[in-house]
Amino acid sequence: MIAASGGPVLVLSAALLVCRRANVALGVAVLQAGVLAVVALSQRQYLAAALLTLLNAAGAGVLLYEATPSNVPKPRIGLAAMLLAAVVLAVLAVPVSVPLAIVLLGILTSAASRDRTVQVVGLLAMQNGIALAGIGLGVPEQIAAIVPVIPGLVLAARWGAA
């Protein structure tokens, strides 16, 4: 069930890799958190859905949007190399677990960019993968522990960019 509903979340993780502008990447990550909240609702995990909407989608989106630069920094690796790495990661990780593939793609997004906002957006996508794993296991306290990790990094990114 989670593997099937994790499909759209995985696709959005892959889409993050081809975003060149930080504000577009941020929009994709916020959309991903929204999709995840819907998945949580469908699993009747209301606390998880509320936290994901408030912190990962709305909170992180608003905070990071203000710090998003207007220029487009050159990525560390080219698009072709990044897509190749993404395909290799997905092929290796998806059969093991969809959330693991989302976590790894998030780390790749973060590592491949020079822009601080995109680096934090990559971690936000990674956290969405961890939250998907937590929703799959069905323990609400796990979601409560998972969600606050990244807002701290978002604040750090804002602070560092100020």
Place this chain on the structure above:
Amino acid sequence: MIPLLLALPFVAAGILAMPGFSRMSAWVDVTAGLFGLAIVLSFVWLPPAPLPLLRLDRFGLFAAGLVIVATLGAGRGDGYVTKYLALGGMLPAVLAAHPLLRVAALTLSAGAALTPFVRTGWYRVPLAGAGLGLLLFGSILPMSPIASGCALLGMATLGVAAPVLLPVLPLLALRHAGPELVALGLAAVLGCGGGLVLWPVRRSYVPWLALGQAGVVAVAFGLAVPQAIFAGLVLLTLLVLSQAARHLAAGDGLAGSIASAGLAGLPPFGVFPGVALTLAAVAGLSPWLLPPLLAGLAALGWASIRVLPPPRLAASDRWSAAWLPLLAALLIGWCMPEAVAAWLHGAAMDVRG
């Protein structure tokens, strides 16, 4: 008493943050550390009642004592308050009985450790975020090789991003003892040894030495046998004492040189007795691990000889607080009392809870 123990590093950080305290003698740090150790020792003699969410068995108390010793060395140099807070956060992390409480404490600890790097050294922040994420992912999954691999990789990444946490992270890795931990430990020893031989950078060799020795500890813990875990605990104690001495030693005097040589595993100082004990345990349990371990250790020693400053007596050596952990390391390494050894064996038996 337990809240006092958990609050001690934070109280110390608050006091040290006051104007003027940063220039105080290192003996103030040592006194605060000894006070914390006295509290831990009182728990050893008078075991407290069980508490929910905290494990106060012999292993938990050993870990708490080790974190306090690691805090000893953190009070010197730039960003000392955040280092205190970072190591203070490790106390609830090592005492936590629930994996999520452990990760939450570790998150706070890493946040404090990374504060000085937000403006300069930003690359450490996403690196630590990725490490915490992997650790969290591995912690929420049911026990499996994938879960252990993610958690261990996360800890290693976190250790590289926040080196101040490095000496105490192996205590958390113990819960994932197995072949994954052995492989990670071997990779750390060989990687740090090879890296230091190829790129001998004198400015930053100490964290890499500590990471290499933590790799040897990880190999011992990964074997998951009380005899090897005991050797790993002794090595980790000597590593933390040597690193505390390195931080407490002012400048490049004799005490600092001895502490650095001890970190590198050069006989007879610092971690050397612990390394010998670990190698003996490895030789008895998995002899095929000896050649790569010896190669990594030889590389660490060789690289250290090339970059270590020549030992010379300085004026700062006379009343240096660094002599205390150096002496403690010599005593623990070469003539550990029977009662302490028996208690440490008990702690090694308690690891699995």
